[in-house]
Amino acid sequence: MIATEKIVKAHHRTKSNTSTTLANYWTRFWMRYAGLSFFGRLATRFASWFAAPHKARPYLARMNPRGYIAAGVTIYHDDLRLGRNVFIDDRVVIFQRENGGAVELGDRVCIYRDTILETGHGGYLSVGADSSIHPRCQMNAYVTPIEIGCGVMIAPNCAFYTYDHGVAPDQPISKQPLQSKGSIIIANDAWIGVGVIVLGGVRIGEGAVVGAGSVVTGDVPDGAIAAGVPARIIKMRSDLI
Template sequence: MPSAAATNRRSARFLVSPSQRLDRRMKFASISGPRARLASCQGIVRAGLMFTRGVFTSPWFRHSSGPVFRGKSVTILNAQFVSHVGRLVLEDYVELQGASQLGISFGENVSIGRGTMIRPSSYYGGEAGVGLRMGDRSSVGAGGFIGCSGWIEIGNDVMIGPGVRLFSENHAFDRLDIPIKEQGVNRGQLIIEDDCWIGSGVTVMSGVRIRRGTVVAAGSVVTRDTAEGSVIAGTPARLLRVRGEDSVA
């Protein structure tokens, strides 16, 4: 049997209206006064508009459980290939192409930043790409590009900074007798395990596995697998140190 204290906590939660709970979330720490209250109100209005758009979006998804917050001018093509569990935030100008062999799947509390493009396939037909799976509590910053024509898997609690580019396909270019664009592509996979931080402007190439707990410095180009808990930087990226150990640079 639940304790009386637990029962009282649940009862108190239900006495708080959704608008009051949203107001608490939208408050800014360390600032107060009329300007802070105005900022909170603006945030509530924005969230309300995004939620309203999301209500009309989620029925088109393959599977939808939890609220969708859709920013302005978000483009979603082939939504029947997209699924999510829990809250999904698509900020302004996100471009999401769903058509893919394995679909596009988002976990709980996922956020896709302003202007990010997720493209497994061409908009004009041709061979469908493979797809994307993104775990719980992971996020992509503004201006990202996820080229999941091969398979891309992003784990739980992954932070991906602004302007990050993820690729799971490379052009073939060995022959000299025909143009590169006529030589086709080589599809691979790109795996980012749990609890990684990918800094701003990073490029990760096809075939790479970024192991759990890795930190990738801003602007790096990752061309090979990383060790668990490593800190890497550079073009191409190299090991600086392992978290919890002394520097090896």
């Protein structure tokens, strides 16, 4: 009886290992053809059939320097620049309005689902190597740029807006020209918490942390921890040592 159980377990283990090997072969085969083209994005769909979902998928982008651009990504932009091994998840939208500048994603950048990257009216968006933008973020670079450094983590539901509508009383707001107080700059290794809003004319310093739900209207120094509406400096990371 014991010997029979061992044989059955060994059979199941062998069958499982064989299935895993075939799934890995399937994934790697299709990822060889992945890329930004229609066929390349179709290849990523096939490659993901046996892959784990959502945040378990960025490893697929490491299989091909052209990265992983999901079949469900919407790209309406004529100046998209991708580094090596970039991961762009399903339902991401990359959109260009009138006179919109480039969207540039550095090596190994991860953009997760339902995020919108949008440029217009002279603004551009750049994201440095090894940075990640998590689900449902909105990045609107109009008039002036959004520049995100390397190794930056941006949590879900964040919104970055470099511009405002004019509010003069003599005409409808929707008809007024866009205005900007300046660029949004996020320095290397910063961490932006869930639901943070960042407005134009702001620099968030290297290694800075912004707490969940904050509205950032002014600069955050290097290594600072800020939170609140509007965000204010709570302490420095060096104070935690």
